[in-house]
Amino acid sequence: MRIGIAGITGRLGSLCAEEIESMPLGPETLSGGLARKPNASRRIVTDPAVLAARSDVIIDVSSPEATCANARAFAQAGCAWVIGTTGFNTAQEEAIADAARHIPVLRAANFAPGLTLLLDLARQLGAKLPADEYDAEILETHHRQKRDAPSGTALAIAEQFAKGRKVALSDVSEIDRSGLRGEGAIGFASLRAGQIVGEHSLILTSGTEQITLSHRAFDRRVFAQGAVKAARWIAGKPAGLYNMTEIFRD
Numbered sequence: 001m002r003i004g005i006a007g008i009t010g011r012l013g014s015l016c017a018e019e020i021e022s023m024p025l026g027p028e029t030l031s032g033g034l035a036r037k038p039n040a041s042r043r044i045v046t047d048p049a050v051l052a053a054r055s056d057v058i059i060d061v062s063s064p065e066a067t068c069a070n071a072r073a074f075a076q077a078g079c080a081w082v083i084g085t086t087g088f089n090t091a092q093e094e095a096i097a098d099a100a101r102h103i104p105v106l107r108a109a110n111f112a113p114g115l116t117l118l119l120d121l122a123r124q125l126g127a128k129l130p131a132d133e134y135d136a137e138i139l140e141t142h143h144r145q146k147r148d149a150p151s152g153t154a155l156a157i158a159e160q161f162a163k164g165r166k167v168a169l170s171d172v173s174e175i176d177r178s179g180l181r182g183e184g185a186i187g188f189a190s191l192r193a194g195q196i197v198g199e200h201s202l203i204l205t206s207g208t209e210q211i212t213l214s215h216r217a218f219d220r221r222v223f224a225q226g227a228v229k230a231a232r233w234i235a236g237k238p239a240g241l242y243n244m245t246e247i248f249r250d
Helices: 011-021 048-053 063-077 090-100 112-129 154-167 221-234 242-248
Strands: 002-006 029-034 057-059 080-081 105-106 135-142 186-192 198-205 210-215 240-243
Touching: 002 011, 002 048, 011 221, 029 048, 048 063, 057 063, 057 221, 063 080, 063 090, 063 135, 080 210, 080 221, 090 105, 105 221, 112 154, 112 210, 112 221, 112 242, 135 154, 154 186, 154 198, 221 242, 240 242
Parallel strands: 002 029, 002 057, 057 080, 080 105, 105 240, 135 186
Antiparallel strands: 135 198, 198 210
């Protein structure tokens, strides 16, 4: 299996490359990378079609802005696509959906195994704990360089919790916390400081008790390992849209 990395010069992309090159994965090889500047010695190119032509799977940890071009190139080449980027606009979401009609696409806001299982628990709690009794808050903390807030992982937790409550997240999310808390709202709080890798908590509070689901990443390598695991899993799958939860079901 040939695995390429879009965004190979970034922090997570570099770790993914190290995982592919150093772990005893069997026949997997690093087919190269995609970045803004080429590098022949590292097989880094700027054209997604070039990387797609020599890859069976591409791990994409680049940027939302590259999504539409990547979707076209990867679908045309027929290579599987593992997406670890978040913060897409409507056009980018549509490009991903269109690609999934032609190739297998796996999306993950977070590749950590523990966080993947937490998403299932969030959905179960949403289904069991009524909104008129339990207030839902999501607290996330990241390094000071992170641009988006709330994080993609925080939004993924909220999506699963809202799914359990059978409501649309867009109808109940509160990101701007000015004013009183809305009935049945899912609130967000984002902290940015130092070099914190990533911490997420789903906090449910009633008048008599509090439940907290938390996940803390100590090392970004956990995300790289999960991304490579996803790449190995999705290779050879039929066209369609997949997520990390399905890996654990298998």
